[in-house]
Amino acid sequence: MSKSIPCGLMAFAAAASLLPGQESKPAVGGWSSKPGAGLKYDGGDAFSLTVLGRIQVHYTYSANESFGSAAATASPGADTSSFNIRRARLNLTGHVFDKNITYAFILDAVDATSPIKRAWVQWNFASSETGKMGMRVGQAKTVFGLESAGSSGSLWFVERSSASRAFSDVNSRGAWFNGVMGDNKLRWSAGAMNTEVAGGLGGAGTDSQGLSITGSAERGEETANSDNELSYVISANFDPLGDFFDGKQTIEAFKQGDWRTDKEDTSLKGTVGVGVAIGNGKTDSPAAIPVGNRPDIESTSLNFNTAWTVSKLYVLGEYFMRTDDLQRPAATDEEEAMGYAVSVGYLLPKSGESKVQWGVGVRYNYIETDDGTPGSGVDFLTGAQGIGSDLGEVSELSVVLNAFYHGHACKTQIEYTMQDVDAEAANFDRKNHLVRVAFQLDF
Numbered sequence: 001m002s003k004s005i006p007c008g009l010m011a012f013a014a015a016a017s018l019l020p021g022q023e024s025k026p027a028v029g030g031w032s033s034k035p036g037a038g039l040k041y042d043g044g045d046a047f048s049l050t051v052l053g054r055i056q057v058h059y060t061y062s063a064n065e066s067f068g069s070a071a072a073t074a075s076p077g078a079d080t081s082s083f084n085i086r087r088a089r090l091n092l093t094g095h096v097f098d099k100n101i102t103y104a105f106i107l108d109a110v111d112a113t114s115p116i117k118r119a120w121v122q123w124n125f126a127s128s129e130t131g132k133m134g135m136r137v138g139q140a141k142t143v144f145g146l147e148s149a150g151s152s153g154s155l156w157f158v159e160r161s162s163a164s165r166a167f168s169d170v171n172s173r174g175a176w177f178n179g180v181m182g183d184n185k186l187r188w189s190a191g192a193m194n195t196e197v198a199g200g201l202g203g204a205g206t207d208s209q210g211l212s213i214t215g216s217a218e219r220g221e222e223t224a225n226s227d228n229e230l231s232y233v234i235s236a237n238f239d240p241l242g243d244f245f246d247g248k249q250t251i252e253a254f255k256q257g258d259w260r261t262d263k264e265d266t267s268l269k270g271t272v273g274v275g276v277a278i279g280n281g282k283t284d285s286p287a288a289i290p291v292g293n294r295p296d297i298e299s300t301s302l303n304f305n306t307a308w309t310v311s312k313l314y315v316l317g318e319y320f321m322r323t324d325d326l327q328r329p330a331a332t333d334e335e336e337a338m339g340y341a342v343s344v345g346y347l348l349p350k351s352g353e354s355k356v357q358w359g360v361g362v363r364y365n366y367i368e369t370d371d372g373t374p375g376s377g378v379d380f381l382t383g384a385q386g387i388g389s390d391l392g393e394v395s396e397l398s399v400v401l402n403a404f405y406h407g408h409a410c411k412t413q414i415e416y417t418m419q420d421v422d423a424e425a426a427n428f429d430r431k432n433h434l435v436r437v438a439f440q441l442d443f
Contacts, residue, residue, distance in 0.1 A: 036409030036442045038091070048094040052442060054153055056086040059437040064430070085110050086438070087152060089117065100124040100134070114222045118171055122178075124249075131181035132249050136191075139173045139221060141252060143189040144197040144233045144275045146305035146318060147341075150254030154408045156314070157400050158415045158436040161341035161365045166200030167301060167320035171221035174230070178250050184243035187251055188236040194218065194225040197233060197277040197301060198322065218281035226282045229296075235275030235303070244271040244307070256316065257347055257359065258309035259407060270308035277301040283326070296327035312347040339367035347404075359402035367394045392423035409442040 033039050038052030061081045092105040106118040120138030127133075143149050145168030147160050160169060176191030195218045218226060237244075237251050245253040251273070260266050279299035301322040308315045319340040326333035343363035350357050369392060400415040414437050421430040 036406050038443070041094075045098050047096050050091070050093050052091040052093075054087060054089045054091070054440070054442050056088075056152075056438060056440045058084045058086045058158065060084065061435045063433040065432065100127055104140075114220070116222070126179075130183055131179060133177070133179035133181075134249070136176045136178060137174075139171055140176065142168070142170060142172050142191065142193060142197045142233050142277070143176065143178070143235055143250060143252070144168045144277050144301070145303050145320070146237070146251060146254055146271075146273055146307060147256075147316065148199075149251045150256065151252070153440065153442060154255040154257075156256040156316075156343065156345045156359065156361050156402065157363055157398060158413050158438045161318070161343070161363060162394065162396055163320055163339035163341040163365055163367055164318060166367055167198050167322060167337075167339055168303065169199035170195065170197060170219070172197075172231075173222070173224075180249050184245070184247050185239045186236065187245065187249070188234075189250060190232075190234040192230045192232050194230065195220060195223050196231055196279045196281060196299065198279075198299075218279075227280075229280035231277070231279045231281070233275065233277040235273060237271045237273035237305075239269070239271045241267075241269050244269050254307070255408070256307075256314060257345055257408075258312045258314045259347070260309070261312065261347065261349075261357075266311045268308065268310040270306060273303075273305045275301075275303040275305075277303075279324075297324055298327060299324045312349075314345045314347075315343070316345075317342045335369070337367070337369045339365070341365040345400075355405060357404045357407075359400075359404060361398075361400045361402070363396075363398045363400075365396040365398070368392075369394075392421055394422075395420045408440070411440050413438040413440075 029043060031039065031041050038050050040051075041047070041049045059082070061079075063079050088109040090107045090109075093103065095102045100123060102122045102124070104118050104120055105116075107115050108117050109115065111117070116139060118138070118140050120136050120140040122134050122136040124132050124134035141149055145164055147164040148169040152160075159165070172193040172195045174191050174193030176189055178187070178189040180187045198219070201219045218231070235251075239245070245251060251271075258266070277300070279297070279301070281297045281299070282294045283297060299322060301320065303318065303320050305316075305318045307317075317340070319338075321338040322336070324335045324337075341363060343361060345359060345361035348358040348360070396417055396419045398415055398417040400413055403412045405411060415435070417434040417436075419430075419432040419434065421432070423430070
């Protein structure tokens with residue numbers, strides 16, 4: 001039943017996209033369509049609905065090499081070659097009753113266990129020409145980290161950086177206040193949530209009292225809070241040279257690349273941001289103990305981010321640091337992890353009458369986990385979210401070639417990543433190589 005609902009809605013969206021005419025102009029009280037932007041119904045101030053489908057198909061080839069200890073050399077990671085439907089989503093967004101009550105309902109048919117990716121309602125109780133302020137409730141992005149806040153359909157690389165996927169990149173159920181002010185230059189968000197902000201939160205090891213701990217029980221987008229302590233996040237972004245997010249209320253409007261190719265203004269624009277997340281969770285083991293009685297995990301996460309565009313060039317940088325404390329009597333189990341990613345992309349001019357626009361990019365990514373070092377037997381952040389999940393120091397260098405047929409809405413991406421893992425506690429170095437080919441269509 002959970003599969004039939006999103007699949008049925010996606011079939012409706014696909015059929016609607018085949019209505020006569022490739023593009024029509026919006027009209028109050030009627031339907032309009034635009035290739036790559038979906039189908040829209042405009043009912044004026046009382047109601048609007050935008051239906052957008054997205055399909056992302058990935059091919060991945062990974063070659064894993066092992067060097068170092070005899071154990072690591074004897075059991076290297078298996079090479080793989082596989083196709084994957086990364087996302088098959090249906091997005092329903094709009095407003096109802098008046099333009100200050102907005103909603104989003106996003107399904108993913110690929111995820112059979114949790115097909116609801118986001119389902120929230122927002123009431124903007126303060127709105128003017130210079131800013132907005134509102135409250136959002138439901139299942140939504142935590143708005144911790146710039147790249148993770150932006151849409152998966154607007155990525156310059158095939159996947160978000162491993163640092164972003166490890167330290168952020170989750171949905172959670174909760175309530176958020178968010179707003180934009182200062183002529184659309186300052187955006188902020190503050191929320192209380194059920195779960196953590198870290199997508200790479202797993203865990204392994206034995207604590208100082210001999211209990212096997214496999215991670216946090218409060219992770220995953222449809223997870224309930226297990227006690228009376230929620231998790232919290234607050235973030236803000238400032239655009240020093242003018243609005244960087246096209247007037248939108250949150251940084252979820254972040255779109256990678258400089259797409260001002262048809263505008264006279266190609267001057268330097270950018271944003272700088274900071275986020276703080278406080279996590280209050282429980283361990284997910286031992287199974288014999290009820291979740292509410294298990295040891296507490298208290299975490300503090302920091303994020304610093306910036307993005308800039310000028311003359312078809314874009315730069316994105318993020319830094320994360322995180323501390324996890326296992327709250328046990330006389331215990332000293334603490335993990336400190338950090339990571340960062342820097343990427344540069346350039347959009348080449350169109351050639352002649354061709355509709356294809358090429359883009360190139362380079363990204364460096366680094367993650368350092370606790371790696372089971374003395375004084376901390378438990379590792380809560382499980383490392384890189386790409387080729388492997390080894391603990392230790394993980395660095396990645398990626399290059400990408402993009403063929404944009406219709407911007408991000410229809411594109412092919414070819415990406416190569418070299419990953420180097422230095423697992424000091426296990427005494428091995430692991431070198432992995434990854435080739436990804438991706439195709440995306442928004443309809």
